[in-house]
Amino acid sequence: MPPSNDVLLTMYRKMVLMRRFEEKAGQAYGQKKIQGFCHLYTGQEAVAVGAIEALRPDDYMMTGYRDHAHPIARGAHPGMIMAELFAKNSGYSKGKGGSMHLIDVEHHWYGGYGIVGGQIPLAAGMAFASKYRNEDRVTVCSFGEAAANQGAFHETLNMAAKWKLPVIYVCENNRYGMGTEVSRVSAQPEIHKRAAAFDMRGEAFDGMDAIVSYEMFKEAGEYCRKGNGPILLEAKTYRFRGHSMSDAATYRTKEEVEEFKTKGDPIPKLRAVILKKKAATEAELDAIDEAQKHICEEAVAFADAAPETGLEELYTDMVIEDGEPDVHPRERVLGAKDVKWPSYPSGQELKVTWDLEPAAAAAKAEEKGAA
Amino acid sequence: MQNISYREALNQALGEEMERDANVFLMGEEVARYNGAYKVSQGLLDRFGSARVVDTPISELGFAGLGVGAAMVGLRPVIEMMTWNFAILAMDQIVNNAAKIRHMSGGQLRCPIVVRGASGAGGRLSSQHSQCLESGYVNIPGLKVVAPATPADAKGLLKASIRDENPVCFFEAELLYNQKGDVPEGEHLVPIGKADIKREGTDVTLITYSRMLTWTVLPAAEELAKQGISAEVVDLRTLRPLDVETILASVNKTNRVVIVEESWPHASVGTDVVDLIQREAFDALDAPIGRVSGLDVNMAYAAALEAATQPSVERVLAAVNQVLYR
Numbered sequence: 166m167p168p169s170n171d172v173l174l175t176m177y178r179k180m181v182l183m184r185r186f187e188e189k190a191g192q193a194y195g196q197k198k199i200q201g202f203c204h205l206y207t208g209q210e211a212v213a214v215g216a217i218e219a220l221r222p223d224d225y226m227m228t229g230y231r232d233h234a235h236p237i238a239r240g241a242h243p244g245m246i247m248a249e250l251f252a253k254n255s256g257y258s259k260g261k262g263g264s265m266h267l268i269d270v271e272h273h274w275y276g277g278y279g280i281v282g283g284q285i286p287l288a289a290g291m292a293f294a295s296k297y298r299n300e301d302r303v304t305v306c307s308f309g310e311a312a313a314n315q316g317a318f319h320e321t322l323n324m325a326a327k328w329k330l331p332v333i334y335v336c337e338n339n340r341y342g343m344g345t346e347v348s349r350v351s352a353q354p355e356i357h358k359r360a361a362a363f364d365m366r367g368e369a370f371d372g373m374d375a376i377v378s379y380e381m382f383k384e385a386g387e388y389c390r391k392g393n394g395p396i397l398l399e400a401k402t403y404r405f406r407g408h409s410m411s412d413a414a415t416y417r418t419k420e421e422v423e424e425f426k427t428k429g430d431p432i433p434k435l436r437a438v439i440l441k442k443k444a445a446t447e448a449e450l451d452a453i454d455e456a457q458k459h460i461c462e463e464a465v466a467f468a469d470a471a472p473e474t475g476l477e478e479l480y481t482d483m484v485i486e487d488g489e490p491d492v493h494p495r496e497r498v499l500g501a502k503d504v505k506w507p508s509y510p511s512g513q514e515l516k517v518t519w520d521l522e523p524a525a526a527a528a529k530a531e532e533k534g535a536a
Numbered sequence: 537m538q539n540i541s542y543r544e545a546l547n548q549a550l551g552e553e554m555e556r557d558a559n560v561f562l563m564g565e566e567v568a569r570y571n572g573a574y575k576v577s578q579g580l581l582d583r584f585g586s587a588r589v590v591d592t593p594i595s596e597l598g599f600a601g602l603g604v605g606a607a608m609v610g611l612r613p614v615i616e617m618m619t620w621n622f623a624i625l626a627m628d629q630i631v632n633n634a635a636k637i638r639h640m641s642g643g644q645l646r647c648p649i650v651v652r653g654a655s656g657a658g659g660r661l662s663s664q665h666s667q668c669l670e671s672g673y674v675n676i677p678g679l680k681v682v683a684p685a686t687p688a689d690a691k692g693l694l695k696a697s698i699r700d701e702n703p704v705c706f707f708e709a710e711l712l713y714n715q716k717g718d719v720p721e722g723e724h725l726v727p728i729g730k731a732d733i734k735r736e737g738t739d740v741t742l743i744t745y746s747r748m749l750t751w752t753v754l755p756a757a758e759e760l761a762k763q764g765i766s767a768e769v770v771d772l773r774t775l776r777p778l779d780v781e782t783i784l785a786s787v788n789k790t791n792r793v794v795i796v797e798e799s800w801p802h803a804s805v806g807t808d809v810v811d812l813i814q815r816e817a818f819d820a821l822d823a824p825i826g827r828v829s830g831l832d833v834n835m836a837y838a839a840a841l842e843a844a845t846q847p848s849v850e851r852v853l854a855a856v857n858q859v860l861y862r
Contacts (some may be wrong), residue, residue, distance in 0.1 A: 259642040259643075261640065261642055268640065268641040276640070277641075280628060280633075286601020286602050286604070289602045290607070291609050293606050293611075294609045294610060297561070316598075317601060317628075320595035321595075321602070323595065324592065324593060324598055482643040483677060485702050487701070489701070491643060491646065492643030494642065494644065510558075512558045519587040521590060522591065
């Protein structure tokens with residue numbers, strides 16, 4: 166189903182927001198306001214925005230450590246994301262997580278993981294929980310092409326496919342695992358083809374085109390929600406910046422990067438479509454651009470003004486004492502009263518009806534094995 | 537009171553907690569149709585169905601991580617590792633995700649998972665299947681580590697671990713599964729973080745945990761009693777957090793300490809307890825702290841070498857004689 170004009174404009178606005186935010190993050194890194202590792206999403210925005218707009222706000226989502234942009238597009242407070250990058254107390258994790266561990270549970274954004282591929286099994290667990298509770302929720306898990314060479318990828322896809330878990334695995338293939346071009350270390354560099362090994366669906370799509378991305382996720386979401394099991398998507402994408410802020414990216418040519426920036430950039434591409442469809446005028450799009458720039462300037466100002474995290478937080482959020490509630494960041498930082506936190510059925514209310522492995526099927530498999 | 541095996545005690549704990557809370561599920565290799573490699577999960581598939589007692593492929597990293605993810609959104613997984621030797625493959629998920637998600641999220645998420653399985657020597661299993669790896673987890677902030685020695689403690693601590701809001705690594709001992717003991721009927725909880733005096737004494741404190749309690753330390757205490765030495769036996773039960781109070785009270789009472797553990801001698805639970813005592817009860821000590829541990833070698837298949845590698849009653853008696861200057 167093609168996206169409506171409203172969706173096109175929302176995707177455009179969010180991609181510009183992500184782009185401007187990452188530019189601000191890059192600048193702040195240069196000013197040493199952000200330190201440590203910092204991986205920018207610039208260039209890959211169409212993948213995240215397609216998933217976020219095509220799926221439900223209460224679907225679970227997560228990625229690896231290139232994770233600033235996704236939560237912002239899901240509705241996280243840009244100032245609180247920037248404050249987390251600035252290691253301030255007003256950040257989502259009080260400055261304890263930083264760039265690689267941005268988590269906003271209120272918007273069903275679950276992180277934020279620094280070990281390559283480490284989030285892949287977590288996503289299966291979240292999808293397992295949805296099926297266990299008989300919810301029609303889908304989980305979306307992003308990772309880079311390099312993560313597809315981890316054991317976690319193979320182990321998890323096998324289980325997810327066998328148990329028909331409602332999870333969309335999306336490999337954001339930006340071609341380089343840090344400095345290593347994917348085909349140098351991969352016997353099958355077309356990651357989506359690996360789905361065949363687990364008898365599951367695998368599809369590649371143009372990850373530099375927001376409309377294609379949206380349509381792909383819309384279809385994948387319906388496929389998973391209907392109980393067909395997991396799907397492996399491969400978004401062919403490209404990052405315009407180095408792997409992290411400390412990467413000069415000498416392993417690829419300037420021409421290659423320029424080619425992608427001039428011909429592949431998903432933002433002007435969508436802008437052209439919007440204009441052609443007359444969904445908005447140049448002036449209206451310029452106004453959107455200006456507004457996103459302003460939001461990001463405000464985010465920096467918010468983070469600049471935010472208090473440091475005091476040493477009284479050194480030992481907090483470690484061991485949970487009985488009855489200790491979860492921290493609701495927007496309420497803690499902004500005093501927000503409208504925070505909707507996920508709640509789950511109690512152990513007495515919950516009725517598990519899922520028969521994960523029907524006894525007859527298991528017995529049949531055993532018979533076949535014996536024969 | 538019922539007299540049941542350590543295995544049956546664990547089975548009761550699992551069954552009762554799964555009955556009490558439908559969010560609790562058990563997942564691991566051979567736990568369902570095979571009824572458990574060590575039969576800890578006997579009968580649970582029939583009682584609770586295939587979504588709550590789940591046979592997995594041999595993918596320790598994958599299903600440990602699946603458990604962590606399920607715990608992050610409200611379920612209470614019990615992940616069975618056939619043995620802790622295999623959990624080395626899952627350590628990334630336990631250490632990097634389970635132990636850190638509360639902190640990384642600034643208190644937004646929690647991970648109430650139990651990872652449990654057999655540990656230690658099993659009898660002629662050679663080096664890859666005879667390890668005590670608990671100290672690696674004791675080292676990690678964000679985890680709790682439990683190692684019960686008796687059927688009653690196994691039941692009470694497993695129930696408490698399943699109800700705990702934090703990730704708990706639960707070390708069972710392969711050679712304890714058949715050991716019988718008295719276990720209270722019905723609801724029986726043992727708090728995490730509390731050691732237990734398994735035998736009162738006045739002359740020397742023997743600190744231990746897991747299988748060494750019944751196989752080595754209590755028999756040694758019995759022998760010492762015959763020789764007129766009154767040994768107090770402290771069963772740590774929980775290795776993280778340590779019960780500092782109980783340990784120090786006993787040291788202050790007897791002034792002499794021997795620590796007995798099955799694991800290797802370096803960077804172990806024993807070295808941690810030595811550190812605690814020398815810092816907090818230095819003046820109470822009448823002798824340097826004695827230690828008996830597994831030897832600093834890999835476990836051999838050959839019976840004589842295997843026996844010599846592990847702590848024995850004789851080695852405990854020798855260590856006690858040393859701290860008593862006998």
